[in-house]
């Protein structure tokens with residue numbers, strides 16, 4: 001397994017702060033505590049690229065990383081944390097919308113969902129946004145080391161049923177930061193989408 005070098009190239013609290021880049025971009029999003037920081041660290045094999053925190057809902061800004069000199073990985077702020085004000089929630093929703101609407105080099109979004117939970121409304125709202133904005137996305141099931149293979153199959157079926165008419169869904173990907181399940185598959189998908197983007201340019 002290779003260690004990828006990663007460098008923070010920008011943080012944005014508002015759209016004007018999005019960095020200008022010309023590399024293919026990949027965004028990672030999901031509810032607070034879903035395992036996003038752990039997944040990002042597993043992908044680049046770093047201990048602390050994205051801060052793994054025990055306090056959910058702390059990161060409000062969008063963080064942009066240049067990875068392996070070839071990609072931009074974007075760490076979106078976690079959502080769905082109960083203990084935030086209405087103002088904060090609105091601010092998050094606007095930043096989230098503007099990001100997915102505006103980013104020209106964004107080629108693929110990974111929406112992380114906790115494999116232990118039934119499909120959540122707030123995650124399905126993100127799916128609707130990606131469909132509306134015509135963004136390719138995959139659903140990553142996190143923490144699969146915590147559930148049985150039978151439950152995982154059932155979970156995937158539930159999502160398959162709900163998302164059967166979606167046009168921009170690429171695939172469902174089981175993942176675990178503990179066993180590193182799904183890491184190679186996710187990196188392969190990222191390479192594939194980056195190549196495709198290069199050929200289109």
Ligand SMILES: Nc1nc2c(ncn2[C@@H]2O[C@H](COP(=O)(O)OP(=O)(O)O)[C@@H](O)[C@H]2O)c(=O)[nH]1
Pocket residue numbers: 030031032033034035036037038039051052053054056057078142143144145146175176177178179
């Ligand atoms: N068992 C297990 N725990 C995980 C996994 N990924 C994250 N966690 C734990 O879930 C909690 C939240 O993880 P974190 O990556 O900070 O989530 P974030 O808020 O989405 O960035 C932490 O206690 C992690 O150790 C996983 O794949 N398996």
Ligand SMILES: [Mg+2]
Pocket residue numbers: 036037038050051052053059
């Ligand atoms: Mg985090």
